[in-house]
Amino acid sequence: MLRICSLFILLMLPLVALADPSGVVRVIDGDTWDVGGARVRLFGIDTPEPDQTCERGGEFWRCGAWASREVRARYQGKIASCRAVTKDHYQRIVARCSVEGRDVGRDLVVDGVALAYRRYSMDYDLDEKRAAVRGIGLHGADMQRPSDFRAAQRQVNVQPAPGDCRIKGNISSKGERIYHVPGQEHYNRTKISPAKGERWFCSEAEARAAGWRRAKR
Missing domain, CATH: 3.40.10 (DNA Methylphosphotriester Repair Domain)
Structure with missing residues (x-):
């Protein structure tokens, strides 16, 4: 009986690890949140690193800090419902999240606050292309994609x-x-x-x- 119970617990561990987070949002940066006490990396999007800069109008712009502020202004303190996809190497839960019934990832990409993270998902590919055509948010500046910035670092x-x-x-x-x-x-x-x-x-x-x-x- 003990052996059966132990096997049951082992089988349940992955499910527990990937429980769907929900609760009050605390924004860490543009694509990383605490949701109900769980550290969450938003799936399918990428925002500039907090110390990343872009060039706009011939001047340097702290686009990473801007993206974090924009996300914080929109979602800090609100209730998010997330669906876990996997875990990353930092042990964050990678998840699709919605606030007030809206897909957070899509809204951020549509408004030029985040980019589609095509390495992991094509869900927001067309949304980014439309935002780029409009030249809004991050698309109004010369910016190194966050993944390329991290690789350079x-x-x-x-x-x-x-x-x-x-x-x-x-x-x-x-x-x-x-x-x-x-x-x-x-x-x-x-x-x-x-x-x-x-x-x-x-x-x-x-x-x-x-x-x-x-x-x-």
Whole structure:
């Protein structure tokens, strides 16, 4: 009987791991949310990285920060219902999410806040093409696709501190974004790897606004 119960539990584990998240939205960045306490990566879309810049009108534009602000303004604090697809290597649940009955991914791509992530899905391909024709949102700027930006960042394994920006934004093995300030217990041994999406911050306010929390020690 014990052996049968153990087998049943093992068979159920994948289902538990891929339970469909639902609940209040806390926006981490343009395509990563906490939904009812679960870390979710929105399926089929890609937004610029928080530290990514684009060129618009001959000037640099912080398009990654803009996309995060747009998504936060639309969905922060609302109730999302998500359908899990898989898990990524950061152990985030990759899911299709809807808010107020509307497909979040489609709305963001239609409005030029996100791009279709064609490597994983063609669901929003035509939506992106229509947004590009209209030249709205991200399509009004010269932008490196987020996946290409991340690939370029992987060429650098560890990034030194830029100037006086000494706060280390680290991503844990669980995908949690934690920043360390000089003097904290783990500051000196924390390395910053842009390939993993890690970064430096110039202030705690900047780190919190980007979705990082302060290390407990």
